[in-house]
Amino acid sequence: MNPMDRKNTMTAKATHYRGGRIFTAAEPAWAESMIVEDSQLTYVGDTVTADALTRDADIVELDGAFVLPGFIDAHTHLLMMGQSLQKVDLQSAVDLAGIQDRIGRFAADNPTAPRILGRSWLFPALGGRPPTRQMIDAVEADRPVYLDSNDVHSVWVNSAALHELGIDDHTPDPLGGRIERDPATGHATGMLYETAVTQIVWPALAKVVTDHERDVALAAAFERYLADGVTGAVDMALGADEVAALERALAAGGGTLPLRVAGHWLITRTDSTEENVRQVREAATYAQRLQGPWLRMAGIKIIIDGVIDSCTATMKEPYSDGTNAEPIWDLESLAPVVTAADAAGLQVAMHAIGDEASEIGLTALEKAIAANGIRPRRHRMEHLETITKDNVQRLAQLGVVASMQPVHADPAIQENWRAVLGDHRVERAYPWPEMTSAGAVLALGSDAPTAPHPPLPNMYVATTRKSAIDPTLPPNLPEYALPMADALAHATRDAAYSCCWDDLTGQLVAGKAADFVVLDGNPFTDGAGSLLTSRVGLTVVAGRIRHRTTPRPL
Ligand SMILES: [Zn+2]
CATH class of the missing domain: 3.10.310.70 (Diaminopimelate Epimerase; Chain A, domain 1)
Incomplete structure (x- = not known):
């Protein structure tokens, strides 16, 4: 811990972040000043009012810098990401x-x-x-x-x-x-x-990996994320080793982590429904214990099918070479697991890339709802790269969060993806705006390490459908590009919603956690291209500065 951090955690004094261009991901969308007391925002609004409220506060002059809620990566794999760095x-x-x-x-x-x-x-x-x-x-x-x-x-x-x-x-x-x-x-x-x-x-x-190596990998992932403006992450394939590493990090941090982590327990398909449902009970046991603002077991993860690139995603019609893939989970094996998780109050996250896989997942959810009746539930589907128009409507009606990853649509990695489908289906690839038009919540993430984790290039792809790897390439279906304010809100406010942390974080409003990022560029005034060059000046989690780029911008 550096001395700056210690001062920040130990003082109960307010800090006034003053005179910025603050995108709140709420209504109103813009503010000038924020007052942080302890871990929370206590005021977000104009600077004149904030000055009057905080005569005795520490002042951080933002000098017009662009501020937004900390990014929450709605779909990632923290330990694998940390390991992949090596x-x-x-x-x-x-x-x-x-x-x-x-x-x-x-x-x-x-x-x-x-x-x-x-x-x-x-x-x-x-x-x-x-x-x-x-x-x-x-x-x-x-x-x-x-x-x-x-x-x-x-x-x-x-x-x-x-x-x-x-x-x-x-x-x-x-x-x-x-x-x-x-x-x-x-x-x-x-x-x-x-x-x-x-x-x-x-x-x-x-x-063959030691616990120490896992701890080092996890710490590396945290450090990278903080440096890139991420204050929360939803881990999509937790097992016992991953949870143990997270709990060691939690203990080392005195009950806090460097950033907030929600996670889903990966259910492994076996040919026994009894064994599959036993794994759901295991997840429910973890979920009873892990429900804090730093580490939360949100639910289960099920990988219904594979991916387009290796022709393992389950499609309604065959690939261009005439093959197709059986789902990893068919409806018969999936429905009892989803029903058990729904009954246990767990969030179900289903990887569904092929258009038939999303159909199977939605049908399993309908069966769960029919069996369990009306109750609070917030399920989600991951990737949805080729979902049919009809199933977009079904997904929205069922209140399912669409969890998608703009970086997967980067034009630099589309050649094989488009070739193996090879027909009209490529014209509805990664249709993000269709989700929100239908009324679904769209949460954006990276799926690191399958794609680069930094959120700013991810937002560049989201808002332009152009390549963050080679921006000279033609855009990939530019009609599906998202407006800047929408993309940023999907990666903050809606990512928080996706893991039931919408009361805690994801927007810069009084009463929520002081989780925010200061950039040295403003994509609203400088254009989307600035997302490829902007640097993160400051990453603040729960009021505490967790990353600072030196010297300036702050
Ligand atoms: Zn994933």
């Missing part, structure tokens, strides 16, 4: 040689690392060839190599990793997943999809 970044590799070169260099630079982990490689880099273990063996044959695809729904491994995982020619595919095999020889190729990742690779790697 993996070889392969996203910029445009071909196999580029991927091999990066792995080879990392291997040479880290001669004692027991295994090599990489991330964010893109299918188009292989120019249509299927990834094979031999391609990696060519640069690293001795140590296991695990390479997460950009969407984190598949892992490409070398022969040593297959051996470490205990996968041989006779290992059966897990339910809802695939161990890719050479059609001629039957040998595993080194590509593992969906539950072969979540049920084979992740548990195997989790066993």
Whole structure:
């Protein structure tokens, strides 16, 4: 803790943040001054009134700087994000040689690392060839190599990793997943999809990660988020290891975390409804214990299908190559789990990317509502990349929060996405404004580490449908761009709503937490392009300065 922070936590004195351009994400939308007492905003409005209220306060002159509520990443994976910061970044590799070169260099630079982990490689880099273990063996044959695809729904491994995982020619595919095999020889190729990742690779790697390494990764994720203006996050795949790491961080922070974390307990599909429902009860037990303003177990997460890029999302009509994917959860297995969670008062978050997957999820919710009757509920669906028009209406009528990630629509990563669908369906890709037009709440997030976590480039894609990676590319269906004020509110106010923290945070109004961000640019006056160059000057969580860029802007 630096001395500045200590002063801020120990004084009960008010702080007057004075003379800014403050976007409140509430009505009225703009203010000039905020008074912070302890962890809360006690006044938000004009500077003349604030001056009169605070003769004795500490003054922070904003000098016209742009202020907005702290971003809340409505869908992320904190520990994975922290861990991914240490993996070889392969996203910029445009071909196999580029991927091999990066792995080879990392291997040479880290001669004692027991295994090599990489991330964010893109299918188009292989120019249509299927990834094979031999391609990696060519640069690293001795140590296991695990390479997460950009969407984190598949892992490409070398022969040593297959051996470490205990996968041989006779290992059966897990339910809802695939161990890719050479059609001629039957040998595993080194590509593992969906539950072969979540049920084979992740548990195997989790066993070799120490608690200390998890703590370091989580701290790194927190630090990055705070530096980028994020004051809250909804973690979308908590298991026992993740919760334990969060609780250690909570204890270390004396009952606080560096930023607020709500989370969903990941339910693993088994072929036993009894076992699936037992996992819901496990989540409910956590939810009874973890209901604070810093750490909240919000509910459960269910991954109904996969992703478009690897043709594992479940579509109503086949992909351009004639294939389609079975859902990981069909309606029969899903409905009892959703009904049990709904009855337990848990929020259900369902990953549904294919248009058939969102249909299955909505039908399961209707069954749960029919079984449990009228009660308070706030369920949500994640991604919704290809949802049908009819199901947008259904989703809104059911009060389901649409949780979507603008960065997934970045034009720089659309080539394969559009090619594998290959027809009119690509013209309704990521239709964010349709959700709000239908009356649904739209909450924006990043799904880090499947996409970059910083919210400002994410808001650039949201408001322009242009690429934050290469802004010269043509926009991706610009008719779906969101107005600036709407996009920022979806990433703050509505993200807070998505995890039932709307009474606590997400708007700059008196009575809510002093969670806010000061930028050195103003996208309303400087244009959306400034989101790619603006820096976060100050990140304040519960009244406490958690990140400051030095020297100025503040
Ligand atoms: Zn996710």
